Amino acid sequence: MHSKAIILLLVLVSSESQSILDESFLTSPKYHTYDELTNLFKKLETEHPEIVKLHSVGRSVRNRELWALEINANVANRTLMTPMFKYVANMHGDEAVGRQLMIYLAQFLIYNYGKDERVTRLVNTTDIYLMPSMNPDGFENSQEGLCESKPGYIGRENSNHKDLNRDFPDQFDPVRTGTILSGRQPETIAIMTWIISRPFVLSGNLHGGAVVASYPFDDSSSSHECCHESKSPDDAIFKKLALTYAQAHPIMRGGRACLPDTFNQGITNGAFWYEVRGGMQDFNYVHSNCFEVTFELSCCKFPRAKTLPSEWGKNKEALLNFMEAVHWGVKGVVRDGRGEPVLDADVVVKEVAHNVSTSNRGEFWRLLLPGKYTMFATAYGFEPSDEVSVTVEEGKTTVQNFTLKRALPSKGNKSSLEGAAQWFWGH
Numbered sequence: 001m002h003s004k005a006i007i008l009l010l011v012l013v014s015s016e017s018q019s020i021l022d023e024s025f026l027t028s029p030k031y032h033t034y035d036e037l038t039n040l041f042k043k044l045e046t047e048h049p050e051i052v053k054l055h056s057v058g059r060s061v062r063n064r065e066l067w068a069l070e071i072n073a074n075v076a077n078r079t080l081m082t083p084m085f086k087y088v089a090n091m092h093g094d095e096a097v098g099r100q101l102m103i104y105l106a107q108f109l110i111y112n113y114g115k116d117e118r119v120t121r122l123v124n125t126t127d128i129y130l131m132p133s134m135n136p137d138g139f140e141n142s143q144e145g146l147c148e149s150k151p152g153y154i155g156r157e158n159s160n161h162k163d164l165n166r167d168f169p170d171q172f173d174p175v176r177t178g179t180i181l182s183g184r185q186p187e188t189i190a191i192m193t194w195i196i197s198r199p200f201v202l203s204g205n206l207h208g209g210a211v212v213a214s215y216p217f218d219d220s221s222s223s224h225e226c227c228h229e230s231k232s233p234d235d236a237i238f239k240k241l242a243l244t245y246a247q248a249h250p251i252m253r254g255g256r257a258c259l260p261d262t263f264n265q266g267i268t269n270g271a272f273w274y275e276v277r278g279g280m281q282d283f284n285y286v287h288s289n290c291f292e293v294t295f296e297l298s299c300c301k302f303p304r305a306k307t308l309p310s311e312w313g314k315n316k317e318a319l320l321n322f323m324e325a326v327h328w329g330v331k332g333v334v335r336d337g338r339g340e341p342v343l344d345a346d347v348v349v350k351e352v353a354h355n356v357s358t359s360n361r362g363e364f365w366r367l368l369l370p371g372k373y374t375m376f377a378t379a380y381g382f383e384p385s386d387e388v389s390v391t392v393e394e395g396k397t398t399v400q401n402f403t404l405k406r407a408l409p410s411k412g413n414k415s416s417l418e419g420a421a422q423w424f425w426g427h
Contacts, residue, residue: 019112019115019116019117021108021112021116022108022111022112022115023108023312024111025103025104025107025108025111026104026308026309026312029305029306029307029308029309030305030308031096031099031100031144031305031308032100032103032132033140034064034133034136034139034140037067037103037132037133038065038067040103041054041067041069041106042054044069044106044107044110045069048110048113049075050073050075051071051072051073051075051110051113051123052069052070052071052075052110053069053070053075053076054067054068054069054070055067055068055069055070055129056068057131057190057191057193057194058186058187058189058190058191058193058194059186059190060135060136060137060158060159060186060187061137061158061159061160061185061186061187062136062137062140062159064136064137064140065136066131066133066134066136066187066190066191067131067132067133068086068129068130068131068194069106069129069130069131070127070128070129071106071109071110071123071128071129071130072123072126072127072128073123073124078127080333080361080363081331081332081333081363081365081399082125082126082127083126083127083201083202083326083327083331083365084126084127084129084198084199084200084201084326085126085127085128085129085200085201085202085203085323085326086128086129086130086131086200086202086203086204086290087102087105087129087130087131087203087204087205087206087319088131088134088191088203088204088205088206088280089101089102089131089132089133089134089205089206090132090133090134090135090136090138090139090206091134091135091164091165091187091205091207091280092135092138092149092156092157092163092164092165092207092208092301093133093135093136093137093138093139093140093141093142093155093156093157093158094138094139094142094143094146094149094150094155094156094208094301094302095156095206095207095208095209095301095302096139096142096144096208096301096302096303097206097208097297097298097301097302097303097308097311098132098206098207098208098295098297099132099133099139099206100132100305100308100311101206101297101311101312101315101319102130102131102132102206103132104308104312105130105316105319106130106132108316109122109123109128118320122320122323122324125327126323126324126326126327128323129200134164134187134191135157135158135164135187137158137159138155138156138157138158138159139155141154141155141159142154142155142156142302143155143302144302144303144304144305145302145303145304146301146302147299147300147301147302147303148209148301149301158185158187160185162185164185164187164188164280165276165278165279165280166276166277166278166279167184167185167188167278168184168188168192168278168279168280168282168283169192169278169283169286169287170219170277170278170279170282170283171219171282171286172219172220172221172223172277173219173277173278180192191280192283192287195283195284195287195288195290196287196288199289199359199363199365200284200288200289200290201289201290201291201326201365201367202241202290202291202292202322202323202325202326202367203284203290203291203292203293204245204292204293204294204295204319204322205280205281205292205293205294205295206294206295206297207294207295207296207297208296208297208298208300208301208302209258209296209298209299209300209301210257210258210261210296210299211249211251211252211257211258211266211296211297211298211299212246212252212255212257212261212263212266212267212268212273212295212296213242213243213245213246213252213266213267213268213293213294213295213296214242214267214268214269214270214273214281214293214294214295214296215235215238215239215241215242215267215268215269215270215281215293215294216230216232216234216238216269216270216281216282216285216292217230217231217232217269217270217271217282217285218230218270218271218275218276218277218279218281218282218294219270219271219275219276219277219279219282220271220275223275224271224275225274225275226271226272226273226274226275227272228271228272229269229271229272230269230270230271230272230275231269232285232354233352233353233354234285234291234352234354234367235269236369237291237328237367237368237369238291238293239267240369241291241293241322241325241367242267242293243265243266243267244318244321244322244325245293245295245318245319245321245322246265246266246267246318247265247266248317248318248321249266249314249315249317249318250314251314252266252314252318253265253266254266257299258299270282270294280292281293281294285354289356289357289364289365291367293322295318297311297315298311325367326365326367327397328367328368328369328392328397329365329366329367329368329369329392329397329398330365330366330368330373330375330390330392330397330398330399330400331363331364331365331366331397331398331399331400332347332363332364332399332400332401332402333358333361333362333363333364333401333402334347334358334362334364334377334379334385334401334402334403334404335362335401335402335403335404336382336403336404336405336406337403337404337405337406340362341358341360341361341362341363342358342362342377342379342382342404343358343359343360343362344357344358344379344380345357345358345362345364345377345378345379345382345402345404346377346378346379347364347366347375347376347377347402348375348376348377348378349366349368349373349374349375350373350374350375350376350387351373351374352368352373358377358379364377368392369392370392370393370394371391371392372389372390372391372392373389373390373391373392374387374388374389374390375387375388375390375400376388376402377402377404378404379404381406381407382404382405382406382407383404383405383406383407384404385402385403385404388400388402
């Protein structure tokens with residue numbers, strides 16, 4: 001009898017330890033207007049100031065704020081080496097599912113922090129930014145229930161009738177690359193500035209009109225309309241990141257949600273699907289340290305609100321899995337001989353021809369698949385660090401710090417960034 005009582009007690013304790021998730025936000029499904037979104041995010045910040053901070057990244061053509069909600073256990077001062085993650089939705093204003101999912105995700109993380117182990121760990125270890133709408137003007141001009149864009153792309157485009165996902169500098173287009181800010185839309189300039197000025201590590205860009213995970217590059221030097229892969233140096237990990245989302249989504253992983261389009265395992269190289277010039281996804285990778293993957297979430301761009309709980313159910317696990325991927329690979333700090341952080345040092349992985357640079361606190365994060373890599377750090381005015389062999393394990397973060405010595409004046413600059421460039425061009 002005594003042993004049975006102990007077993008019963010253990011069962012009860014185990015049951016209680018498995019938290020019941022708070023998803024009360026699903027009770028009355030609706031799309032939040034711009035004003036409702038603003039009021040909700042301000043309320044969340046007021047009620048949970050220890051883990052929530054509301055930022056305005058910029059303003060739209062019609063002077064609406066581009067809100068980004070930061071969620072982290074230390075929003076007042078990000079802890080050293082805590083990686084920054086972002087989701088950006090609704091850059092096409094009539095693609096509304098991702099916008100509402102970001103509102104749901106914000107509430108889910110906040111309401112379940114301190115109650116659910118997974119959510120608590122994610123918020124404690126990750127500096128999360130959620131932007132429900134990059135194009136609030138377009139959303140306000142869109143119509144619930146329309147599965148395709150309005151005539152003249154009203155709603156899809158911003159108030160200046162520009163497609164924001166064709167407005168970024170493009171590595172394969174000299175016209176777009178030649179002028180970084182000149183002639184670009186206010187929403188684009190705001191997001192570009194945000195991306196470049198913050199050390200984001202990983203990002204998801206949420207769209208609609210298909211169901212697939214699309215990874216870089218979106219464009220190519222050959223200018224084919226479709227059906228030719230344009231691989232980035234990090235093609236292997238981009239595929240893994242795309243699969244991380246797609247395989248957790250019960251519809252996306254099948255690759256046949258919106259026939260006649262089909263996608264093997266629910267993922268595609270962007271340019272293979274169709275080429276996009278001036279896209280945000282490639283801008284992140286080429287012009288910052290951030291890796292971005294695009295997620296198309298629904299065949300219908302602006303489905304009725306009654307479908308939103310179902311969309312949340314399909315995407316919740318995928319959204320969480322992808323955020324957790326920000327911890328893959330290697331992170332560390334680059335310091336000088338006095339222990340001071342080195343800003344804008346390049347961290348080189350010899351096996352991958354794409355460097356990341358350090359933050360103003362000397363931090364770096366390098367997303368990598370499991371395996372062995374040779375790494376070193378280099379910076380202007382410093383000798384390159386010694387090369388080190390680094391092992392990356394599945395589901396773990398490897399910490400690797402570097403110390404740089406000041407270069408002797410007689411050696412000029414060849415020991416720093418020039419040396420890294422020469423190494424790459426010579427291999």
